[in-house]
Amino acid sequence: xxxxxxxxxxxxxxxxxxxxxxxxxxxxxxxxxxxxxxxxxxxxxxxxxxxxxxxxxxxxxxxxxxxxxxxxxxxxxxxxxxxxxxxxxxxxxxxxxxxxxxxxxxxxxxxxxxxxxxxxxxxxxxxxxxxxxxxxxxxxxxxxxxxxxxxxxxxxxxxxxxxxxxxxxxxxxxxxxxxxxxxxxxxxxxxxxxxxxxxxxxxxxxxxxxxxxxxxxxxxxxxxxxxxxx
Amino acid sequence: xxxxxxxxxxxxxxxxxxxxxxxxxxxxxxxxxxxxxxxxxxxxxxxxxxxxxxxxxxxxxxxxxxxxxxxxxxxxxxxxxxxxxxxxxxxxxxxxxxxxxxxxxxxxxxxxxxxxxxxxxxxxxxxxxxxxxxxxxxxxxxxxxxxxxxxxxxxxxxxxxxxxxxxxxxxxxxxxxxxxxxxxxxxxxxxxxxxxxxxxxxxxxxxxxxxxxxxxxxxxxxxxxxxxxx
Numbered sequence: 001x002x003x004x005x006x007x008x009x010x011x012x013x014x015x016x017x018x019x020x021x022x023x024x025x026x027x028x029x030x031x032x033x034x035x036x037x038x039x040x041x042x043x044x045x046x047x048x049x050x051x052x053x054x055x056x057x058x059x060x061x062x063x064x065x066x067x068x069x070x071x072x073x074x075x076x077x078x079x080x081x082x083x084x085x086x087x088x089x090x091x092x093x094x095x096x097x098x099x100x101x102x103x104x105x106x107x108x109x110x111x112x113x114x115x116x117x118x119x120x121x122x123x124x125x126x127x128x129x130x131x132x133x134x135x136x137x138x139x140x141x142x143x144x145x146x147x148x149x150x151x152x153x154x155x156x157x158x159x160x161x162x163x164x165x166x167x168x169x170x171x172x173x174x175x176x177x178x179x180x181x182x183x184x185x186x187x188x189x190x191x192x193x194x195x196x197x198x199x200x201x202x203x204x205x206x207x208x209x210x211x212x213x214x215x216x217x218x219x220x221x222x223x224x225x226x227x228x229x230x
Numbered sequence: 231x232x233x234x235x236x237x238x239x240x241x242x243x244x245x246x247x248x249x250x251x252x253x254x255x256x257x258x259x260x261x262x263x264x265x266x267x268x269x270x271x272x273x274x275x276x277x278x279x280x281x282x283x284x285x286x287x288x289x290x291x292x293x294x295x296x297x298x299x300x301x302x303x304x305x306x307x308x309x310x311x312x313x314x315x316x317x318x319x320x321x322x323x324x325x326x327x328x329x330x331x332x333x334x335x336x337x338x339x340x341x342x343x344x345x346x347x348x349x350x351x352x353x354x355x356x357x358x359x360x361x362x363x364x365x366x367x368x369x370x371x372x373x374x375x376x377x378x379x380x381x382x383x384x385x386x387x388x389x390x391x392x393x394x395x396x397x398x399x400x401x402x403x404x405x406x407x408x409x410x411x412x413x414x415x416x417x418x419x420x421x422x423x424x425x426x427x428x429x430x431x432x433x434x435x436x437x438x439x440x441x442x443x444x445x446x447x448x449x450x451x452x453x454x455x456x457x458x459x460x
Contacts, residue, residue, distance in 0.1 A: 071346035100345035116301035
């Protein structure tokens with residue numbers, strides 16, 4: 001019987017590359033996407049396409065309406081998403097796109113799913129290098145989550161701990177793009193932009209970091225952008 | 231400005247007493263109920279009534295359909311809920327009513343809510359004395375969650391940690407009933423039974439522990455039961 005992994009799949013570049021890494025490592029993939037009330041459905045469609053491309057055993061989409069809380073420009077349309085940051089400024093302070101406790105909520109739901117399907121591993125595509133400065137993307141956060149998770153579950157106390165893996169944590173966007181390219185991730189199906197137009201905006205932090213990654217990897221990003229930046 | 235607390239409120243005995251403790255301690259109450267796909271809506275109605283009774287500032291009900299995963303008799307109607315356990319056997323092994331990672335998911339969502347409304351405290355009515363043996367009700371679990379939470383949030387890294395309080399953790403059901411009585415918790419509005427009939431079954435672990443609590447406190451439980459046990 002093959003080993004199983006729950007892969008948190010947003011449909012973005014990072015989570016897609018991560019799921020392909022899990023696949024490459026021989027895991028049977030249980031993809032998990034959380035619709036948390038983000039502005040647009042575009043990344044959900046991307047997640048479906050990626051789950052299908054990598055031949056996931058299952059893909060579960062869970063609704064969780066964090067709009068009821070608000071507090072983030074990703075879930076509250078009355079707040080503006082920052083644009084046109086200088087690359088060197090991204091990550092210096094926590095931006096409006098920070099969704100309170102998002103990774104904690106995502107990993108908790110993944111933990112439940114992993115326990116039910118008897119998966120030994122959870123993959124999450126967090127990165128702490130070219131990133132937006134979210135507190136729940138830092139290595140020390142994931143270590144603390146792992147310790148908590150080991151105590152939280154039936155499997156954990158029976159000695160079969162569920163391991164949380166963050167293979168991109170220390171990679172630059174350049175290296176993520178290179179790795180994804182090697183694994184033949186269908187980049188054209190991924191969606192990173194915080195906004196939900198027909199084309200990516202090219203100006204939000206997520207677009208800026210993605211474009212930087214492709215540029216430094218000497219590759220062309222196959223998705224379309226509203227404006228030409230280089 | 232009064233201090234604020236997010237209170238996880240299931241509508242059961244323990245969470246209701248806990249919310250009244252928070253109120254007594256002077257907190258403004260932000261009640262939070264998670265509809266996670268449990269068998270019945272009865273406890274949601276109870277939660278609404280309790281939130282109203284204690285004059286909560288807000289009561290948010292969040293939908294999260296854990297039935298998509300299954301794996302617990304509380305969310306999967308094809309699984310049986312154990313009944314007629316001997317009291318001394320309850321808590322010795324993890325029963326079918328265990329919902330994988332439930333407290334972790336609940337606390338994570340509470341953490342998001344607390345961060346958004348700027349609450350300094352989260353209250354959860356977990357108990358590790360007269361309890362069902364769930365791993366995520368043990369003191370060491372809550373300590374690990376606290377450490378993780380301190381690293382997870384914007385508030386946490388800014389030095390304003392959100393404190394998780396479990397005032398019932400070491401209390402017996404008898405003491406919980408006594409405390410609730412002293413605080414004038416409207417017990418008749420609470421619902422503890424794992425099943426969802428018009429009357430409580432009186433035979434599931436939750437009913438058995440509740441009845442034990444009232445009996446040992448020399449009080450009559452005001453809710454109706456299907457069968458007379460004593």
